[in-house]
Amino acid sequence: MKMLSLxxxxxxxxxxxxxxxxxxxxxxxxxxxxxxxxxNTEALVTDTQAFVAAxxxxxxxxxxxxxxxxxxxxxxxxxxxxxxxxxxxxxxxRADDYEKAEADPAFTxxxxxxxxxxxxxxxxxxxxxxxxLEADVTxxxxxxxxxxxPPAVVVGGASVLMDEVAATKISGEExxxxxxxxxxxxxxxxxxxxxxxxxxxxxxxxxxxxxxxxNFAKVYETLDKYRExxxxxxxxxxxxxxxxxxxxxxxxxAEDLSxxxxxxxxx
Amino acid sequence: MSPSPSRRAVLGGxxxxxxACPFSLGLxxxxxxxxxxxxxxxPQAGASSASDRIAPxxxxxxxxxxxxxxxxxxxxxxxxxxxxxxxxxxxxxxxDRIAFLTSGGTVPELDPALPPADSGILGPExxxxxxxxxxxxxxxxxxxxxxxxxxxxxxxTRMTGFPNDALNPDLCHGxxxxxxxxxxQETIIHALRDLIKNLPDQLVxxxxxxxxxxxxxxxxxxxxxxxxxxxxxxDGSANPDSADAALMxxxxxxxxxxxxxxxxxxxxxxxxxxxxxxERWDRTPLAEQERIFGRTRITGAPLDKRDGxxxxxxxxxxxxxxxxxxxxxxIRLANxxxxxxxxxxxxxxxxxxxxxxxxxxxxxxxxxxxxxxxxTDGFLAAQTRLNGEPLEEYIKPVGGGYFFALPGFGPGPDxxxxxxxxxxxxxxxxKT
Numbered sequence: 001m002k003m004l005s006l007x008x009x010x011x012x013x014x015x016x017x018x019x020x021x022x023x024x025x026x027x028x029x030x031x032x033x034x035x036x037x038x039x040n041t042e043a044l045v046t047d048t049q050a051f052v053a054a055x056x057x058x059x060x061x062x063x064x065x066x067x068x069x070x071x072x073x074x075x076x077x078x079x080x081x082x083x084x085x086x087x088x089x090x091x092x093x094r095a096d097d098y099e100k101a102e103a104d105p106a107f108t109x110x111x112x113x114x115x116x117x118x119x120x121x122x123x124x125x126x127x128x129x130x131x132x133l134e135a136d137v138t139x140x141x142x143x144x145x146x147x148x149x150p151p152a153v154v155v156g157g158a159s160v161l162m163d164e165v166a167a168t169k170i171s172g173e174e175x176x177x178x179x180x181x182x183x184x185x186x187x188x189x190x191x192x193x194x195x196x197x198x199x200x201x202x203x204x205x206x207x208x209x210x211x212x213x214x215n216f217a218k219v220y221e222t223l224d225k226y227r228e229x230x231x232x233x234x235x236x237x238x239x240x241x242x243x244x245x246x247x248x249x250x251x252x253x254a255e256d257l258s259x260x261x262x263x264x265x266x267x
Numbered sequence: 268m269s270p271s272p273s274r275r276a277v278l279g280g281x282x283x284x285x286x287a288c289p290f291s292l293g294l295x296x297x298x299x300x301x302x303x304x305x306x307x308x309x310p311q312a313g314a315s316s317a318s319d320r321i322a323p324x325x326x327x328x329x330x331x332x333x334x335x336x337x338x339x340x341x342x343x344x345x346x347x348x349x350x351x352x353x354x355x356x357x358x359x360x361x362x363d364r365i366a367f368l369t370s371g372g373t374v375p376e377l378d379p380a381l382p383p384a385d386s387g388i389l390g391p392e393x394x395x396x397x398x399x400x401x402x403x404x405x406x407x408x409x410x411x412x413x414x415x416x417x418x419x420x421x422x423x424t425r426m427t428g429f430p431n432d433a434l435n436p437d438l439c440h441g442x443x444x445x446x447x448x449x450x451x452q453e454t455i456i457h458a459l460r461d462l463i464k465n466l467p468d469q470l471v472x473x474x475x476x477x478x479x480x481x482x483x484x485x486x487x488x489x490x491x492x493x494x495x496x497x498x499x500x501x502d503g504s505a506n507p508d509s510a511d512a513a514l515m516x517x518x519x520x521x522x523x524x525x526x527x528x529x530x531x532x533x534x535x536x537x538x539x540x541x542x543x544x545x546e547r548w549d550r551t552p553l554a555e556q557e558r559i560f561g562r563t564r565i566t567g568a569p570l571d572k573r574d575g576x577x578x579x580x581x582x583x584x585x586x587x588x589x590x591x592x593x594x595x596x597x598i599r600l601a602n603x604x605x606x607x608x609x610x611x612x613x614x615x616x617x618x619x620x621x622x623x624x625x626x627x628x629x630x631x632x633x634x635x636x637x638x639x640x641x642x643t644d645g646f647l648a649a650q651t652r653l654n655g656e657p658l659e660e661y662i663k664p665v666g667g668g669y670f671f672a673l674p675g676f677g678p679g680p681d682x683x684x685x686x687x688x689x690x691x692x693x694x695x696x697x698k699t
Contacts, residue, residue, distance in 0.1 A: 215468075244471045248347045251467035262380035 075187025079157025278279030307503025330399030340477035343441025356684030438666025478617030561596030
């Protein structure tokens with residue numbers, strides 16, 4: 001396995017990586033990234049409408065089938081979730097975020113519906129939660145156009161998301177009722193890689209970019225082993241060996257991408 | 268990876284190593300009675316300093332016969348390696364970090380737009396603080412690779428449960444165990460975080476346990492007391508004398524013909540996370556506690572020499588019925604003193620205190636670490652004799668594993684921990 005540890009290499013660098021008055025033109029990639037978020041948000045709204053309709057109609061199987069694909073576009077834009085933190089919580093929070101866990105009335109969003117579908121096996125008691133989810137993603141889509149995308153937040157979002165995968169996703173705790181975690185992984189890696197694709201060309205150290213791209217390629221290689229139909233098999237099928245490898249790759253990406261802002265002259 | 272300035276500084280400063288170490292074995296010996304155990308003596312207040320330096324280089328790894336400082340941890344990792352070159356790279360990178368961390372120096376200053384190179388918890392100047400970092404390999408590493416399997420140390424196995432164990436799989440085994448010891452907690456945590464930050468692509472943390480031993484008030488010259496465990500008893504009284512190099516050759520260091528040649532000067536490491544039911548223990552009459560251990564609680568003297576000291580050797584031949592020292596007491600089962608040196612091992616444990624169980628009891632216990640040339644004759648034999656001991660009512664092993672400590676490495680710029688194994692892979696017939 002050939003992965004350069006850029007974090008280690010960096011430890012010996014004491015000189016600034018980019019000029020303070022970055023002449024790098026970040027306008028174009030930021031605009032393109034915003035378009036990416038906007039497209040995914042639109043897809044999220046459309047998909048959520050269908051998902052919510054199935055939930056409210058009590059069509060359990062259909063709703064279960066739509067759950068993971070609907071989330072995919074949300075997971076792709078998660079690098080910039082801090083720009084809409086007030087919506088991120090009601091849309092995507094987990095039971096552990098609440099003192100009374102699943103029983104907590106403040107627990108809403110995708111994972112509350114996931115719990116209803118997979119554990120409770122009924123949805124008539126969560127129609128209000130479904131309506132709120134649809135309203136929240138619609139509000140999110142409305143906001144995107146008017147939202148400012150600070151370059152530091154966008155570029156920093158890639159490593160923040162890898163951190164989050166390393167800290168609370170690789171354990172399989174995100175989609176604990178449905179075991180659809182690998183779909184979320186796909187969305188998160190796509191979303192982080194989009195940022196690298198857009199901003200990577202402006203990074204001077206080509207070895208760094210090549211190594212990051214190599215690690216993304218290895219991640220996809222591992223995920224590919226678990227594809228099934230349009231998506232993925234249950235997270236429980238992930239072998240210990242592959243979980244370890246993903247964990248090492250995600251942590252390496254998190255370390256390396258934590259330098260991306262500085263490499264682009266952003267602080 | 269190019270050598271960093273700090274690495275060069277380390278290599279330049281190697282000569283200082285042992286001479287500068289106030290823990291040097293000779294010194295500790297000179298101050299103690301001939302039979303007194305030095306290694307597990309309780310650290311004395313004011314005797315240690317942040318400038319204590321223990322050179323990592325030598326025929327054996329540091330951190331095994333090194334007198335135990337106040338803090339220690341064991342972290343077990345899964346390692347990501349596919350080829351011998353990957354393993355060599357892991358060993359070389361670990362050696363680089365160990366050389367840097369154990370000698371101290373200035374943390375590199377980076378562009379403030381970057382994450383800092385170091386956690387910062389020790390400030391901008393790292394001091395060695397008696398830090399040792401000891402590497403030991405688990406059986407799973409050898410089993411995972413056809414090119415490594417034939418080189419597995421003969422007695423290295425995956426730990427299996429004893430009758431009183433309740434092993435938690437999340438706290439067991441690992442491809443690589445790293446023992447980190449130092450005078451202070453912040454130094455061992457700093458070292459652990461440094462390794463995790465610098466080798467994320469090859470090290471995946473499985474479990475970690477840290478612990479400490481109580482630092483006692485300065486003692487009169489010649490007085491050495493073993494540190495107490497969380498059951499209130501002295502632990503380590505009967506340890507073999509780690510300053511006796513000839514004894515250590517026999518008890519500790521591997522040189523058996525049955526072992527692969529690369530393993531010479533390595534040692535077997537048994538790690539056990541042993542929970543103590545302290546609430547129950549504290550409700551047990553003192554006389555019963557003492558019978559369970561076979562020693563007095565205050566001084567650690569054996570029960571047949573109650574007015575003596577912990578250094579006194581119990582005379583079991585004179586007590587065949589166990590009237591003074593019960594036959595099933597801990598010390599009598601663990602070390603019946605009837606087999607010469609054959610079953611000796613060197614214990615170097617730390618006490619841990621973790622939090623609260625679901626039942627509202629304290630999660631405290633012993634991070635048991637024992638070193639030996641033969642796992643079979645050492646830990647396995649002792650634990651097998653201890654099966655069913657009365658102490659079991661108060662303790663519950665929940666984790667750990669068996670590992671093999673690599674031999675030491677030399678001061679040459681191209682030597683590194685694990686080189687003997689990597690060289691042996693090169694010479695082994697390759698299976699394709």
